[in-house]
Amino acid sequence: MTIDGNVIRVLARLLNHSEVFTSQATARTWVQPYLQRYFDQTHPGVFNEALMECGATVCTKTHPVCSQCPLRVDCQAFQLHTQSTCPQFLKAKELQKQKHRLWHLNANALLLAPSTIATRTSVTLLELPELSPDQRTQLPELQPIFTGKRRIGNTTYTETLYSLPPSVALPTKLIHQWKAQWLPIKALNQYPLSGPHKRWIQAILTSLS
Missing domain, CATH: 3.90.79.10 (Nucleoside Triphosphate Pyrophosphohydrolase)
Structure with missing residues (x-):
């Protein structure tokens, strides 16, 4: 299972994760148990690709196109209007x-x-x-x-x-x-x-x- 920034963003918004991630590594650790719970064991490659594609084209970092998202009915961030602040990462020291x-x-x-x-x-x-x-x-x-x-x-x-x-x-x-x-x-x-x-x-x- 590939866990990139797109996958993290989709899952974080689905669950309206409000805590600040300290790094990409901590975000991947947080995502893993949820993916294992919802992972489609029958078609793992298709499931993984679909999550990445959703994050890359619909659930984008800025200006997500929620009206076209097939997950919006279950998306807590969409329902609470918190898409713009989810997920959050600790800013690296300059x-x-x-x-x-x-x-x-x-x-x-x-x-x-x-x-x-x-x-x-x-x-x-x-x-x-x-x-x-x-x-x-x-x-x-x-x-x-x-x-x-x-x-x-x-x-x-x-x-x-x-x-x-x-x-x-x-x-x-x-x-x-x-x-x-x-x-x-x-x-x-x-x-x-x-x-x-x-x-x-x-x-x-x-x-x-």
Whole structure:
């Protein structure tokens, strides 16, 4: 039985569950005994798919189409007009994080490395190399050139991009540590760059042209 957000929402509204879930995991734990009670053992796959489809197309998170819902006669939230507040989840604490990146051009090629930020995609995205505190100490000539912000989940990242003066050589060992590679500027669209870094790179290139 697949218990996704749609299934949780349908069951929570059917039973007008008013308590705040602390996480998706606690919501799934709450849902399980009710599903076992009402689960159609004859056609489990059809039952599961129907619940998910109902939550995705009718019993939606916002603006549910209750007039088209086949469960509205038995839905306590519909009868009590509490659909908009059911279910409720504890809001995750907002986090702020700082990251420092290196902008390094060499003969019309830009140094890029695998992203260090976990995302839901299975594709390894490329970004400007992240500078650790120790690496920044090794490069005292770093000069800030750009600051960007992005949000992933409940975390807002403020990322400062630095460049090195042309007279300063970048140590090869750092390139190896980042597993970085030089990619031609004209072909960047052919590579899987993260959305924020793609925009920031374009903004910097435009300012340099």
